[in-house]
Amino acid sequence: MTVSDIVKSFGLKIRAGKNRLDEEVRGGYTGDLLSDVIAHSRKGNIWVTIQTHPNIVAVATMKELAGIILTGGREPDSETLRKAEEEGMPILVSSLLAFELTGKLYQMGISGMG
Amino acid sequence: MKLREIRDLLDAELITGDANLDKEIKYVNAADLISDVLAYSTGPGALLITGIIHPQVIYAANTMDLGAILFVRGKRPNEATLQLAIENQVPLLTTRYIMFETCGRLYQLGMRACIEKVKNVRG
Amino acid sequence: MSGAENNIHLHEMFHIAGGNFTNAGSISSQVKKILKEAGFSSRVIRRTSIATFEAEMNVICYASRGNLSLFITPDFLKIVVEDEGIGIPDVDLAMQEGYSTASERIHELGFGAGMGLSNIKNNTDGMILTSKFGQGTHLEFLISLEGEDKSVPLLNAGG
Structure with a gap:
C-alpha cells in the first residue's frame, strides 16, 4: 500500500x-509526543498526529517515515510546509480525529506492530 | 464494550486496584495533548488513550468525566498521579501496545471517536 | 453588567504559580467541586471547568504568576485571570486554532497544542482577552446561567 492509496481511500487533502x-507504507504510528515518535516509530510508518509545528518534519525525515497525516482538520504552519517541501515529506490533512482515522487505517491492513 | 473486555483485548493491566470492570465504554479519544483531551473527549464516560502520565491528565479526566484512562507503550504514571486517580475514582490501565495498534483493535470491535468529524478549523 | 456585579453571591480567588506543570488542572478541579456542590447543571459545570483548565494552563506555560477569580452571580458565572509574564504579542494570531509558541518541553508535557484560547471561546458565552507584551495578560469569560434551574441554593442566598 502506498501513501497515495491512503490519500484516495480517505479523501485526504495534500498539503x-x-x-x-508513491512511497510504500509499512505500518503506522499515532501520537503527539515527539520524543515518543523519535523513540518508537519505524521507517516507512505513516504518522498520525495533531502537531503542526515545523519539528514534525524534522522528526519524520530523520525517522524516514512515509508521510504525516494531521487529524482533526488541523493545518500545518507555513514554516512546516516550507520544510516539508524542501525535504519531500508528504503532509496530508484529515477532518477525522486520531482514533477514528487510525481505526480506519488499521482496517485497511496497516498494522501498528513491527 | 466493557472495561474488562478492553483490558483483555489489549493485555492491559488495571493499575488502580479495584475499579468496576463491568463499566460500559462506548466512546474513545486518543490524544497526547491536554487541549485535545478537553476538546474531543465529549462522549459520556469516554475512554482516553494517551501517553501523558502526569497528574494533569487526571485533572482533565475529572473535568471531562472520563470513564477510564488507558496508557500506551507500557507507560506507568508516578505515585502522585496514581494517588490522584484513586482519589478521583478514575480507573487507570496500561497496555504495552502502541497507540496505533490500540486504536486499531478497539475501532475494529466497534468503538468510535467521541466526535465523528470536526469542522474545518482554519480558513 | 454593572447591575449584576452588585449581586455577586460568591467570589473565590486562586493563585497560580507559573511553571508549576505538575499541578496543572488542580484549580479547575477545585472550581468544578464548588460548582458541583452549589448544584449547577452538568453542562454549566463542564463548560466552566474546561475553560478554567485552559486558562490555568496558559498561566502555567507562559506567565510567572497569576490569579484566577471565580464570581457567581444569579445570571452568569464569571472567571477572571490576570497574570504577570511575557504577555501575548499578537492577540488575534494567538486566538487562531493551532497557533502556538510553546517550547518542546511544554509539548512533551501535553500542553501547547494551540487550542487553548479557542477551547475557551467555544465553551463560554463571552470572552475578553487583552495583553501588554512583556507585562502580562488579562482574560475574562462568562458562562450564562440562562435556562438554569434557579433553585440552586447559592443563587438564592442573596434573596
Missing part, C-alpha cells in the same frame, strides 16, 4: 510532498 506519494 506538501505531492511527488512523494
Whole structure:
C-alpha cells in the first residue's frame, strides 16, 4: 500500500510532498509526543498526529517515515510546509480525529506492530 | 464494550486496584495533548488513550468525566498521579501496545471517536 | 453588567504559580467541586471547568504568576485571570486554532497544542482577552446561567 492509496481511500487533502506519494507504507504510528515518535516509530510508518509545528518534519525525515497525516482538520504552519517541501515529506490533512482515522487505517491492513 | 473486555483485548493491566470492570465504554479519544483531551473527549464516560502520565491528565479526566484512562507503550504514571486517580475514582490501565495498534483493535470491535468529524478549523 | 456585579453571591480567588506543570488542572478541579456542590447543571459545570483548565494552563506555560477569580452571580458565572509574564504579542494570531509558541518541553508535557484560547471561546458565552507584551495578560469569560434551574441554593442566598 502506498501513501497515495491512503490519500484516495480517505479523501485526504495534500498539503506538501505531492511527488512523494508513491512511497510504500509499512505500518503506522499515532501520537503527539515527539520524543515518543523519535523513540518508537519505524521507517516507512505513516504518522498520525495533531502537531503542526515545523519539528514534525524534522522528526519524520530523520525517522524516514512515509508521510504525516494531521487529524482533526488541523493545518500545518507555513514554516512546516516550507520544510516539508524542501525535504519531500508528504503532509496530508484529515477532518477525522486520531482514533477514528487510525481505526480506519488499521482496517485497511496497516498494522501498528513491527 | 466493557472495561474488562478492553483490558483483555489489549493485555492491559488495571493499575488502580479495584475499579468496576463491568463499566460500559462506548466512546474513545486518543490524544497526547491536554487541549485535545478537553476538546474531543465529549462522549459520556469516554475512554482516553494517551501517553501523558502526569497528574494533569487526571485533572482533565475529572473535568471531562472520563470513564477510564488507558496508557500506551507500557507507560506507568508516578505515585502522585496514581494517588490522584484513586482519589478521583478514575480507573487507570496500561497496555504495552502502541497507540496505533490500540486504536486499531478497539475501532475494529466497534468503538468510535467521541466526535465523528470536526469542522474545518482554519480558513 | 454593572447591575449584576452588585449581586455577586460568591467570589473565590486562586493563585497560580507559573511553571508549576505538575499541578496543572488542580484549580479547575477545585472550581468544578464548588460548582458541583452549589448544584449547577452538568453542562454549566463542564463548560466552566474546561475553560478554567485552559486558562490555568496558559498561566502555567507562559506567565510567572497569576490569579484566577471565580464570581457567581444569579445570571452568569464569571472567571477572571490576570497574570504577570511575557504577555501575548499578537492577540488575534494567538486566538487562531493551532497557533502556538510553546517550547518542546511544554509539548512533551501535553500542553501547547494551540487550542487553548479557542477551547475557551467555544465553551463560554463571552470572552475578553487583552495583553501588554512583556507585562502580562488579562482574560475574562462568562458562562450564562440562562435556562438554569434557579433553585440552586447559592443563587438564592442573596434573596
